[in-house]
Amino acid sequence: MMASVELLVQDGMVVSMDYTLRLDDGEIIDASDGTPLDFLQGAGQIIPGLEREIYGMKVGDARQIVVAPADGYGDVDTDAFQLVPLSLFPPTMELTPGLALQMRDQNGQVLPVVVAEIRPDGVLLDFNHPLAGETLHFDIEIVGLRPATGEELSHGHAHGAGHNH
Ligand code: ZN
Numbered sequence: 001m002m003a004s005v006e007l008l009v010q011d012g013m014v015v016s017m018d019y020t021l022r023l024d025d026g027e028i029i030d031a032s033d034g035t036p037l038d039f040l041q042g043a044g045q046i047i048p049g050l051e052r053e054i055y056g057m058k059v060g061d062a063r064q065i066v067v068a069p070a071d072g073y074g075d076v077d078t079d080a081f082q083l084v085p086l087s088l089f090p091p092t093m094e095l096t097p098g099l100a101l102q103m104r105d106q107n108g109q110v111l112p113v114v115v116a117e118i119r120p121d122g123v124l125l126d127f128n129h130p131l132a133g134e135t136l137h138f139d140i141e142i143v144g145l146r147p148a149t150g151e152e153l154s155h156g157h158a159h160g161a162g163h164n165h
Helices: 048-054 150-155
Strands: 013-022 028-031 037-040 062-067 081-084 100-104 110-119 122-126 136-147
Touching: 048 062, 048 136
Parallel strands: none
Antiparallel strands: 013 028, 013 037, 013 136, 062 136, 081 122, 100 110, 110 122
């Protein structure tokens, strides 16, 4: 009799996953599009609500997973708004509410921000993650599984396409 052994998603495995991400209204906002996402399970490389739900899955398994904001990109933080002077923006820039921008803070870190409001005394910027407050609807399929290398385990992330160091 032939024995058959299959790997399961568990901590210390590198998972390759195809996914489509939709919002409540069905709009697709992200998808792997034939290039699976590789990550180290248990290392917090993906959002907690997704990582928690895929334990025990094997290659070929597909599921729908709904992730509440608290297990995704968080709830909208009303303190994460900041009024900045108009002089910070290039005079030619046409500022409109909803405009997505990048800002560099004093430490050189790049932050994505969204223009929330134009006021006479400045521009109100929203520093929340663009997906804060959103319920996320994932369609996922596990397309690859392998044990992580010692180097990957010590780095806390998967190596592979575009990520070798
Ligand atoms: Zn590394």
